[in-house]
Amino acid sequence: MGSTQRLPNAIDLSHHLNTHSKSRNASPLKDILAFMSYEGMISLAGGLPHPSLFPFQSTSISTYPSSVVLDAAGMPKVEQDVLNVTITKEEQTGQMISLAKALQYGSGLGDTSLREWARSFTDTVFGPAYQDFEILLNSGNTDGWCKVVRLLCEPGDFVICEQHTYPSAQALWIPMGCQAIPVRMDGQGIIPEELERLMENWEVLHPKTKRPHLLYLVPVGSNPTGVTMLGARRKAIYDACVKFDIIICEDDPYSFLQYPDYQTGTTDLVYEAVTPNVYKASLAPSFLAYDYQGRVIRLDTFSKTLAPGNRLGYFVANPMFTERLTRATEVETQAPSGWSQAIIGNLLSSWGTAGYLQWLSTLRLQYQRRRDWMCQAIASSFDLRPASSFDLPGAEGLIAFAKGSFSSSAIPIFSFMPPTGGMFIWARLNFASSPRFAEIQSDSSCKDPEQAFSDEIWIKLAKALVLVTPGSYYTPWEGLERTTTKEMGREEGIGYFRLAFSLTTKEEMEIGIERMAMVLNSSWGISSGYEK
Amino acid sequence: MGSTQRLPNAIDLSHHLNTHSKSRNASPLKDILAFMSYEGMISLAGGLPHPSLFPFQSTSISTYPSSVVLDAAGMPKVEQDVLNVTITKEEQTGQMISLAKALQYGSGLGDTSLREWARSFTDTVFGPAYQDFEILLNSGNTDGWCKVVRLLCEPGDFVICEQHTYPSAQALWIPMGCQAIPVRMDGQGIIPEELERLMENWEVLHPKTKRPHLLYLVPVGSNPTGVTMLGARRKAIYDACVKFDIIICEDDPYSFLQYPDYQTGTTDLVYEAVTPNVYKASLAPSFLAYDYQGRVIRLDTFSKTLAPGNRLGYFVANPMFTERLTRATEVETQAPSGWSQAIIGNLLSSWGTAGYLQWLSTLRLQYQRRRDWMCQAIASSFDLRPASSFDLPGAEGLIAFAKGSFSSSAIPIFSFMPPTGGMFIWARLNFASSPRFAEIQSDSSCKDPEQAFSDEIWIKLAKALVLVTPGSYYTPWEGLERTTTKEMGREEGIGYFRLAFSLTTKEEMEIGIERMAMVLNSSWGISSGYEK
Structure with a gap:
């Protein structure tokens, strides 16, 4: 992990795109952007409001420090235990994102520094097995999954899912005229042999229908079953997906809330956060760790780790998928809230990656x-x-x-x-x-x-x-x-x-x-x- | 304006919904919500993270006061001219939205207080001609228009638009298989007679196609033409839309940036903000002012008035449309960023409505x-x-x-x-x-x-x-x-x-x-x- 230089690039998976996403045009403004960087250029092209007319001068956020110790009720143990993060309108050394930048129109991609942070974090923590994976910000996993369905599904498609699946995910594909193909689970999630059996017998089981090509799952603390899928199981599922050319959408809001086995009868456990490295090592691998082809779209989010109201998350996917998702983002939602980007970005850079892992180690303990x-x-x-x-x-x-x-x-x-x-x-x-x-x-x-x-x-x-x-x-x-x-x-x-x-x-x-x-x-x- | 009690309710316009939006189911969680308010109820139902585990304690925003005087460069004239708005985690008197609430999962509708503010503001400033109009928050007009297209358009539909129209709006309907029907404009926008002529001769001009039922326009400072549509023209367009059963989507990001005529040759104008009431009276009426049937979907936004990065706006529409749009919001995006809602909501309640109008009066001057x-x-x-x-x-x-x-x-x-x-x-x-x-x-x-x-x-x-x-x-x-x-x-x-x-x-x-x-x-x- 952390050094992906010798890994392969993603393979061509563009045959998975639906008609809708294939037919999106690149923004014509690209031509203009190519000229923007010319020395001395005066642009009368972009219709951006003037940042001096944003009424916000600065913001200051009082947060827990990453090393906070929480009491049994989840509150910081010492009242004074507060970290102040100040974000100014103009750029400043040590500030990841200024307000002037965060509150202006941007590309659909989201802030570059925050995306770089997320790429490095993903590389360090989950170590994708291919090299050219990319990050695209979104407004949380609801927005992320909506964009994945609209990227890949045609009306009439079957979407493979867990035997018990998240209803809001379904609520997207049902009105589109898609339907679920549930796969039986055990205590570790979807059973690979069941998935293989389904795909091998597809033509017999579902004559004259299109073979499914998208698997949706919540692999950690699955909603609703609470099941977490470990490494060997993931590898077997991934291999089946390679064999049957299936894209995996890993909706992973609970990835950082993993716990040791419940000890029957114990009531006097001591809950003490472990170090960032011990914590990191305790996490189940992401599907990314097995993804040597770029067929996993990972949905990561700050909803369960920093608060749902941030409405901030990100796709980890191959560049072909992120390019198409960017086109969709530009015209459907634009980048996530600038406040969310600025506050989360600057909090993360203030805590540092080790600090964020320390926070997660404390959080999951609660x-x-x-x-x-x-x-x-x-x-x-x-x-x-x-x-x-x-x-x-x-x-x-x-x-x-x-x-x-x-x-x-x-x-x-x-x-x-x-x-x-x-x-x-x-x-x-x-x-x-x-x-x-x-x-x-x-x-x-x-x-x-x-x-x-x-x-x-x-x-x-x-x-x-x-x-x-x-x-x-x-x-x-x-x-x-x-x-x-x-x-x-x-x-x-x-x-x-x-x-x-x-x-x-x-x-x-x-x-x-x-x-x-x-x-x-x-x-x-x-x-x-x-x-x- | 301001007293809509004796106005009619919206008429039934549900035949405009497309198959997709008709087939959305109400969230099954409704059954649960009905029981939630029982005295003494213990809910193990909702999967909400615990707010004590949101690391944010409070935030403080330094902004311009609404009475700020801006210099020629758009900066506040006195450096110290700063208003501090503090938002605490827990609820507090005089605070419109607490952080604990704003950062938690909410209904798709957005914060109730902010919606109430927007309803009252719309009523005061634009005076809709029907009574039961509703407000639904969205993540800005890009998100808003995307949801309108997905509410009303079927593949193959024609969307009526201005002769020169906003490209990102088109970028949504083109991949859906819809196409534009441009209507000729003059210096006040779409010409009503041209719209009538188009609709009267539809079967001849476009045999065997579905009649268009959606008109998209930017009625103030239109992008790209800069044209603003005044009252009489709007009434004529509205009447034609009643006659031909067309829904009007009023995409109005520039509604608060209206100027007096340009005075040729003048270079020594004094730019002085007028009072809130004079400012309000200077605005062209919204289509809402003529909308006695509820066939206007107004997209209002804070992007041009407070900053685009807020990604915060709202629909003003009849209750049947807002209900369907809420179902879409729940599963496609969820409510807008809690930071944006909390910051904008508390800024507006701190400024007051007259203060906000004062700010707009200053802003448009710039x-x-x-x-x-x-x-x-x-x-x-x-x-x-x-x-x-x-x-x-x-x-x-x-x-x-x-x-x-x-x-x-x-x-x-x-x-x-x-x-x-x-x-x-x-x-x-x-x-x-x-x-x-x-x-x-x-x-x-x-x-x-x-x-x-x-x-x-x-x-x-x-x-x-x-x-x-x-x-x-x-x-x-x-x-x-x-x-x-x-x-x-x-x-x-x-x-x-x-x-x-x-x-x-x-x-x-x-x-x-x-x-x-x-x-x-x-x-x-x-x-x-x-x-x-």
Whole structure:
């Protein structure tokens, strides 16, 4: 990593572009730009407002220093622990981006210094396996993914995705007339053999349709499943994508929120940030590390690491893709907010790359702590057993039984894998063991018993004052003909809920999970153990 | 204005939506939001990062006060003339938007207070003629127009536009497979009778095509023509749009940069800002003022008034359009940058609406001064005569002759209307009077003599170290079969250049126009008068 000089350049992947993105013209202003640098040139060409007429003189941001120590609530331990970053209107030594520059119209690419920082950071942390990768700023991964769909997808296309996928990603391809091709997952994400099987049998499974050529995934702390994909799995997926000529979009907002395994029963862990290098070494590799052809479009963002409202992120991709994405950016959005660019750019240059890694090491510790709180809250309200010790098909990680009810004949209510990344626990509910579900199933007028039971529980939870996200939100859209659990060939007698551990306090989590236990126990016909 | 209570609501215009925008689903999270407000609810549903983990504590912005007096260079007259706006992480009395709120995920709508401010400002300044108009924030007019095209246009659609139109607007509809239907303009913009004629004869002129239903225009200081449309003209256009069921997109970045007529020969004008009320009364009405049906989508922005890098603007539109645009915003971009929202919102609430109008009154004065500099520079390098005093077909405003060459047989080189808004002078070049053009025209192998001569002059200008923007950049795209001046039925023997007066200094303008005079004189076979 860090020295890509002897690596190959990206191969030609331009056959993946859709008609729309192929037909974009380069901005005619290019001709003008070629002359702009002439000594003594007077330009009456560009319609830029005069920067002296921007009313902003300077801005000063008070932030945590990168070495900040956060207390259990996530606040800096010492009140005075503040770093002031001042950004002046005019250029100044040591300032990455001046306000005059950041607040003026720029090229669609975004600020050059910030892009150089992101390129060097990507090279250092993720070490792409090809040389000519480029950075293009965007307004966060929502904007990034929207531009990827519009770069590559034609109406009628199939988009390969995880078995449970991010709904806002789908909301883009559905109105375009595209549909999902979900691939089965295990505790490490998409199963490579399943992807290969799909592609090998495409013509048989989906006669007279275009072969899919785009794989969308959230490889760290996946939303909603919380799954993180490790190196060997990624390599196998990447190789399959080479074999079947598939572009991989790595939507990676949680890449810096990775945690060690959850230690069952531990409540007195010491949460201490490791050094930048130890932290960096602890991260799962990006798909970029295997990408010797330039077929990965990585979406990186500051939303989860510095704040979502920055609306600032970047593409890492081959130069052919970034050129087409730049053309789209110029006319669709322009570069991200100048305030965001100036503030994030100058904060990063003030912290330095090691400082940013130090901050990330502290930050992920806070989310690890929250992950632990949530797992502990579940352990307090349910009896947890390792899935391996109990024969429940498809269950991984831990199985939750009603508190005090565990015996060899006990009823497993749900299973989950304590996540090693991201913000979510994905509870796999064992509807099949609920008498109420059997009742619903026996009603022949009910078309989708899993959905009906899930809705019933969800409403009961809401009335008991705990909100979770229904698993059906994350069901890939396979077209109007396949909408029920059965039609989509999804697991019978299984449902899912997503529990976020990112925002609530420890106490709220405990109360929330207690409420959930009450509702689930009663829905499974069990009187709550801890109420006795 | 200001009291819309007795006005009608918007009519149903949902038949204008394209298939794509009709098929967007409301976010399923709505169900969750309905429960969110329950007393005591614990939400494990939303995946929001914890605001204590945003490293930003506060920000302070030094800006001009709204009452600032700017010197001739556009800088505040007194150095100490600075207003400090501090924005804290947590909510505080008198603060429009806190950082914790601005930097968190929000709804796609943008901050409520800022939207309320924009609604009240629009009501006060532009007085829409219907009651239920709504505000939706966007990331500036580029983002806004992109979303309008994707809301209303189907591939193959015709988009009605000005005879010379903004190229980045076109760059959106061309790759979508749409094409322009330009309408002839005069010194006040699109001619209503021409629009009516087009629509009345549509089936004859364009058999078997869908009737156009979207009109795009820049009604103040139009880019590139500099033309501003006044009230009576707007009403006539609006009435035609009602008659032919057309949606009007009013792209209005220059709405606050309107100037009194240029006073020929005056060089000692005093530039003094008028009061907010006098300023407001001086503005041309928006199309909103005539919009009793809700068929206008107004794009307003802070790009030209506070700085382009804010990437912050807003739609003013009927609730059916804003609802569909919100669905698009949620999945395509999310709300604009939180920094931009917080900084602009708090600046505006600190200045107050009267203060903002005061600032605009000062700002437009600076651009008026630049408009005057540019016109004076042209007057120094050319002999100017009123177009009305000379028989040159199509010429309006002033005609420029080579310096010292004016006589009854003098050769008119170009004509222009000193603009009363925006940032551009649109020079209409009288190619027909150039011997060199006649030479090019007589070459039968040259398919487009106007374009060839324009290119030749443009290169000569660039080599003489003055850049202007070629008029052809603004030619509406009418499909692959109609690309030459002749094929498009454009004026024979005429070419255009756009000259921006927004950024260069007075001295640079003078030198630039001198250089232009030299090149044009020589291209018209005239030795420069002032060189004698």
